[in-house]
Every structure is written in structure tokens, then in C-alpha cells.
Amino acid sequence: MINAHTLNSLIGSDVIGSDGHKIGTVGQVYVDTETGAPSWVSVRTGLFGMSETFVPVDEADQAGAELRVPYTKDFVKDAPRIDADGSLEHSQEDELYAYYGNGSTGAVGTTVGHDQEAAADTTVGYDTSGPTTDDAMTRSEERLRVGTEKVETGRARLRKYVVTENETVTVPVTREEVRIEREPITEANVGDATRGPDISEEEHEVVLTEERPVVAKETVPVERVRLDKATVTEEQTVTEQVRKEEIDYDDGAIRPDRTDRT
Structure with a gap:
């Protein structure tokens, strides 16, 4: 049950919508x-x-560190933007009640800060003059609550395509050429030289050959490629303005004029 005794536990709680999705965190009550x-x-x-x-929060339910509300995240984000500094005016509450459709306004709401350490007590401790205030003044300040959320920054995919390129390979080849050899008549070859008619016409034929490059192609696997993700941690500096209250005092004493006169 949400009441004045559970205010401290509400600050910073996760707000869960009717669809089970997180809407945000409680900033002020x-x-x-x-x-x-x-x-x-x-x-x-x-x-x-x-x-x-x-x-x-009249229909909200507190479950541990979560505050469950009967609204979706989109519905809450589209609510009227009201910059209330310290309290809600009647006109602002009217606008909110009209949007949420949950009744009419009561007394104007007063904020309970982020870092309040004691449960709210509406009879003492508020910084307005009146019979319900005590003899102390509360000084408050804003503090940054910085967190992170994951957002999609891009998508990577593998795509295979075909390119054509020229490849030059040097291949050694051989060929036969005609070469004329002459040898003198000697006792060793005179028999072969004089065999046959003394004078005649003849033809001798020699077949020449040569090697030529032959090109053939085959497809072979060369590597496997896959996508992987690596988590890189880096530091980013966030700068935001915060407000804080300062307290001065005036003792009300009347000080004499110390100017010397001649």
C-alpha cells in the first residue's frame, strides 16, 4: 500500500506499465x-x-522496488508536459486529471525531493510560514542520477558477391626447331654415304612439335567469414545543470553609522 510512510522507498523505483514494460524511474513524489x-x-x-x-498513484501498486501503474509507456509519455517547481498548481492538476480521467483535483500537491531521508510529515517541516512549521529550514539540492540504456546504433551483415579480375601466370613451354648438321665423309660413314644411286633426287621430312599453355579453372574454398560482436567500454562525460538552495541569515540588528564627521 502506498502511503506517507512508504514515500522514501518510491524514490528511484522502476515504474512498470500495464503491458509489463518499464516506463522509467520515479523522480519526485x-x-x-x-x-x-x-x-x-x-x-x-x-x-x-x-x-x-x-x-x-491513486490506482498504482508498489511491489518491492517497482511501482506498477495501469497505463502504457506511450500513454504516460504523451501526458501533458508540466514543469512544476516545488508544487503543482490547481490548473496543472486539472490538466493532468483531465488527461488521465481519474477524478477532480484535491489540495495542491507538494513535492518530496529525491534525497529526502525521513518520511513525509505534513504537520511540520515545510518551508512556509504558518502554524504547522517547525523552527528549522530544509535546504535541498538537485543531484544527477546518471544511468545507461541500450539503443540500436546500426546493423552489420555479410554479403557475398562475384568480381572478375585478370591473373597472369608464367608457364615454361618447349618447341622443336630445325637444325642442319654436316659431317665429313670418313671411313666410318663412307658405306652409308655411297649406298644407293650415285645421282638422285630425294626428300627427307622431319616433324616439329611445340608445347602450348592449356588453361583450366577449378573452384576451391579459401576461407570462412563470420560476424562477431565485441563489447568495448569507454567513458563519456555528461554535463547537466543542477540547482541547489543556499541559506543566508539576517540577525536584524541595526548597526550605527560609523562615518566620522569633522
Whole structure:
């Protein structure tokens, strides 16, 4: 059950929509100044939680570190953008109630900060003059809550295509050429030389051969290629303005004029 005693546990809780998807995280809790009951929470959405949208908690349910609301993420993100600084005006609540369709406005909600350490008490401790305030003033400041979210930055795919290129290979080849050899008549070859008629006409034929390159192609596998992912961790610097309250004091003493006169 969500009540004034569970306010601290709401801050930073994950807000889960009716479809089971995370909408964002609780940034601030707004309570009814008359009853002290939580009425609205601001939900931080978007990259680094920089956007803030209001959601009513009258039908919300707190389950551990999660706040479940009966709305989808898109519906919450489309809610009226209201920049409430410290409290919600009646007109702002009217606009929100009209969007969510969950009743009419009550007392104006007052915010409970991110780093509040004690449960909200609507009878003391608020920084407005009146009978319900105590003798202390609360100083608050904004602090950055930086997180990360995964977003798709691109897609890589493998594609195989065919290219044609020229390849030059040097191949040694041989060929036969005609060469005339002359030898004198000697006692060793005179018999062969005088065999046959003394004078005649003759022809001798020699067959010449040569080698020529022959090209053939075959397809062979050369490598396998696959896609893989590697996680690289790097540091990025995020700069954002934060506000904080400073407290001065005035003791109200009247100081005499110390100017010397002659």
C-alpha cells in the first residue's frame, strides 16, 4: 500500500506499465498538503532520464522496488508536459486529471525531493510560514542520477558477391626447331654415304612439335567469414545543470553609522 510512510522507498523505483514494460524511474513524489497521502509521482523517461512526466498513484501498486501503474509507456509519455517547481498548481492538476480521467483535483500537491531521508510529515517541516512549521529550514539540492540504456546504433551483415579480375601466370613451354648438321665423309660413314644411286633426287621430312599453355579453372574454398560482436567500454562525460538552495541569515540588528564627521 502506498502511503506517507512508504514515500522514501518510491524514490528511484522502476515504474512498470500495464503491458509489463518499464516506463522509467520515479523522480519526485507529490503529496496532498491536507492529507499527506501521495497523489502524483514524476517519472523520468528518455535517454539518461532527462524527460519527466507526471503519473497519478491513486490506482498504482508498489511491489518491492517497482511501482506498477495501469497505463502504457506511450500513454504516460504523451501526458501533458508540466514543469512544476516545488508544487503543482490547481490548473496543472486539472490538466493532468483531465488527461488521465481519474477524478477532480484535491489540495495542491507538494513535492518530496529525491534525497529526502525521513518520511513525509505534513504537520511540520515545510518551508512556509504558518502554524504547522517547525523552527528549522530544509535546504535541498538537485543531484544527477546518471544511468545507461541500450539503443540500436546500426546493423552489420555479410554479403557475398562475384568480381572478375585478370591473373597472369608464367608457364615454361618447349618447341622443336630445325637444325642442319654436316659431317665429313670418313671411313666410318663412307658405306652409308655411297649406298644407293650415285645421282638422285630425294626428300627427307622431319616433324616439329611445340608445347602450348592449356588453361583450366577449378573452384576451391579459401576461407570462412563470420560476424562477431565485441563489447568495448569507454567513458563519456555528461554535463547537466543542477540547482541547489543556499541559506543566508539576517540577525536584524541595526548597526550605527560609523562615518566620522569633522
